Amino acid sequence: xxxxxxxxxxxxxxxxxxxxxxxxxxxxxxxxxxxxxxxxxxxxxxxxxxxxxxxxxxxxxxxxxxxxxxxxxxxxxxxxxxxxxxxxxxxxxxxxxxxxxxxxxxxxxxxxxxxxxxxxxxx
Numbered sequence: 001x002x003x004x005x006x007x008x009x010x011x012x013x014x015x016x017x018x019x020x021x022x023x024x025x026x027x028x029x030x031x032x033x034x035x036x037x038x039x040x041x042x043x044x045x046x047x048x049x050x051x052x053x054x055x056x057x058x059x060x061x062x063x064x065x066x067x068x069x070x071x072x073x074x075x076x077x078x079x080x081x082x083x084x085x086x087x088x089x090x091x092x093x094x095x096x097x098x099x100x101x102x103x104x105x106x107x108x109x110x111x112x113x114x115x116x117x118x119x120x121x122x123x
């Protein structure tokens with residue numbers, strides 16, 4: 001089992017940037033695809049981005065494509081989400097997760113989750 005801890009959330013004005021980090025413990029991080037999801041109040045948890053292993057292919061939700069960048073550093077067991085040009089609709093709790101099997105866009109395909117980090121974008 002892998003344990004995941006997110007950090008880097010906070011309050012930012014529209015148009016600003018934040019970088020989220022996801023630190024993982026356990027050896028399986030470097031051999032697993034990883035993903036970011038987000039959940040706004042009263043809404044379902046939605047896919048944001050994913051990165052595969054070992055090719056590090058990346059995938060994004062249409063709503064963040066061109067603004068967010070997912071990356072990973074396997075030497076540090078850490079994944080990142082660089083968020084630029086933030087909008088108020090990006091406000092949510094952001095979660096990182098480890099992929100188990102199945103499509104990368106679905107929460108059911110991930111079996112380990114962090115506790116989440118709050119991102120709030122003011123207008």
